[in-house]
Amino acid sequence: MRRRDPCAGCWLGRADEPCARGRGTLEPHVRTARLGGLHQGQGRRGRPGVPALPGRARCTGRPDHPGGRDPGGGVAHRHGRRHLGAPALGRCRPHERPHGGRHQGQSLDVQAHEDRHARRGACGTPAGEAQGGRGMMGASEKIGLDPVYAGPVDETRTAIADILAGKKTGKDVVVRGWIHRTRSKGKLAFLVVRDATGTIQCTLKQGVVPDDQFTAAAAALMESSIALTGEVKEDPRAPGGFEIGAKEVQVVHAAEVFPIKEHQSTELLMDLRHLWVRSQEQRRIQRIKHHMLRAVRDWFHANGFTEVTPSVITTNAAEGGSDVFKFDYFGQEAYLSQTAQMYLEALIFAHEKVYSLTPSFRAEKSRTLRHLTEFNHLEAEMAWMGSEDNMKVQESLITYTAHTVARTCHEELTVLGRDPEDLLAIKAPFERLPYNDAVTFLNDNGFPDFKWGEDFGAPHERKLVEGRTQPVFITNFPKKIKAFYMKEDPDDARVVLCNDCLAPEGYGEIVGASEREVDIDEIVRKLKEEGATLANYEWYLDLRRYGSVRHSGFGLGLERLLLWFTKQEHVRDMTPFPRTTNRAYP
RNA sequence: GCCGGUGUAGCUCAGUAGGUAGAGCACUCGGCUGUUAACCGAGCGGUCGCAGGUUCGAGCCCUGCCGCCGGCGCCA
Secondary structure (H helix, E strand, C coil), rough: CCCCCCCEEEECCEEEEEEEEEECCCCCCCCHHHHHHCCCCCCCCCCCCCCCCCCCCCCCCCCCCCCCCCCCCEECCCCCCCCHHHHHHHHCCCCCCCCCCCCCCCCHHHHHHHHHHHHHHCCCCCCCCCCCHHHHHHHHHCCCHHHHHHHHCCCCCCHHHHHHCCCCCCCCCEEEEEEEEEEECCCEEEEEEECCCCCEEEEEEECCCHHHHHHHHHHHCCCEEEEEEEEEEEECCCCCCEEEEEEEEEEECCCCCCCCCCCCCHHHHHHCHHHHHHCHHHHHHHHHHHHHHHHHHHHHHHCCCCCCCCCCEEECCCCCCCCCEEECCCCEEEECCCHHHHHHHHHHHCCCEEEEEEEEEECCCCCCCCCCCCCEECCCCCECCCHHHHHHHHHHHHHHHHHHHHHHHHHHHHCCCCCHHHHCCCCCCCEEEEEEHHHHHHCCCCCCCCCCCCEEEEEEHHHHHHCCCCEEEEEEEHHCCCCCCCCCCCCCEEEEEEEEEEEEEHHHEEEEEEECCCCCCHHHHHHHCCCCHHHHHHHHCCCCCCCCEEEEEEEEEHHHHHHHHHHCCCHHCCCCCCCCCCCCCC
16 A cells, blocks of 8 residues: 555646655646647647658658668568568558558558658647547548537537647637636636646636636536636646636536545555546556557558457467466356467468457466556467568567657657657667577676576566667577477477567567467477367367468567556556456456 | 565554654635635544554554565566
């Protein structure tokens, strides 16, 4: 209950100075001062959402891939087409859009997507999209929806972000939101109101606002919902530089005493998670996650992947004996899925390149900053691809996602303590460090006793990424410490063709990947070695009976990626309702 | 699972050598027409995690249990 660590629960802490107890970056309204100029996605560099990413302007080859073209990349297969290898990735031809049906040989069109989003100022400031305002209508037109679906038909209110951007100065507006804070000075009251786009101070003067409304509003407690009309004024005394001089105020719902105040313990915030999600910190993280998800889907779509939806109820206990959540499924034993991998392997025979985003469940009683019992697992599987191609996919995906998030969520990242430049600097290719070399490195750098064949522990992992600013692939681990489905390295029978991806700055493993064993006899042999019940794997073995092909895939922990991107401390804050070993409520 | 830390008011914490419980915030009432986590005055507020033990006397010392936090292992 007591926290020695920083005050993560500072609801009202200040922005500019650390909370007396620690980091205190979660203040709400003080932020508005900073938001003022940035809220429209203008970023620091002035132009809306188009940061000066080196190599961004040109559109010739992948700027982050030296040479733009990798002769060995792209997997030439039988029909002479190339999958997702470097050449395809390297191209950036905005006009060559992926379109229905075909998925092969498509160029990486994410640049265009990205720029389009950036231009819209979509970013963390959903002035348009979240508010159902004009921004959304713009998007709707593209998608082909009737603009009416962008918001209520009688929508007249204004997004606070628009006010803070100076678009409404001198005009009468209607604002709806929640009371973030009240400061009453007798006949003058200040209400700080929050909507999804930002917070703004509203001044209520007795005599201007009808008496009964004034009384009700001044008495309304934090988080009461409220609607008010008034004139927007630019005023240096107001946080954020703008305020609304209220003319009419309606308390939509007078809240009870809000249980979250300033300086809260982790435990309380977890108990009150359903209310804590309203905090500026949580809002920012969820916004970044939203853009991350969008980026990821854009990338996969642009590269010819089909998104599929495997079940999370399974009878495969799989995944190297780690603990599973078991339950009774109408009389038979079933499990919550730990990975969709095997199902994706089945689906590549229909789609060749597939990905899925499903929850995965791990019943290990892990007590760390990086573990959830339920996490969002982004998994991909590619037919015809080997381990090197697999890594190319991973690094391209991660790089693109990092860049997109950096450019669309500039304000959120900055407030959370992540310099967007850190993410813009992420560059493929990532270093490939074979396990053998990693062992040598460790032996020479403080771990003389580390033996070949052991798995890396946290201290080893930290040493391996020490000083790095880029992710690194550790490849070709010993067979013994990896799963049965991984393919043996033809050049070294002791290791398998696999890779982990370690994030920089000690954020740890974000991806686990491998080329899969395709030889049925080999798989059967390994399963027997592990003492597995073969009957449980019959359907999986079938995949090696009917047109087996070389294939590879990976799994990425979405919350871990987000943790790295946002530079936060704990994965549990990367998801609105985290499930940890001792919490399934709320 | 192992190791360490911690549990006092609604919340965040203090509690000095063992001597009978404090502050700030929140809330209520009063004051204030430019506040910025507003401020000023008053009020409300505790079975000191639970159960034993030592002692004339325990929030404080001892034992056990429980909760929470962190580290390790395991992984994404």
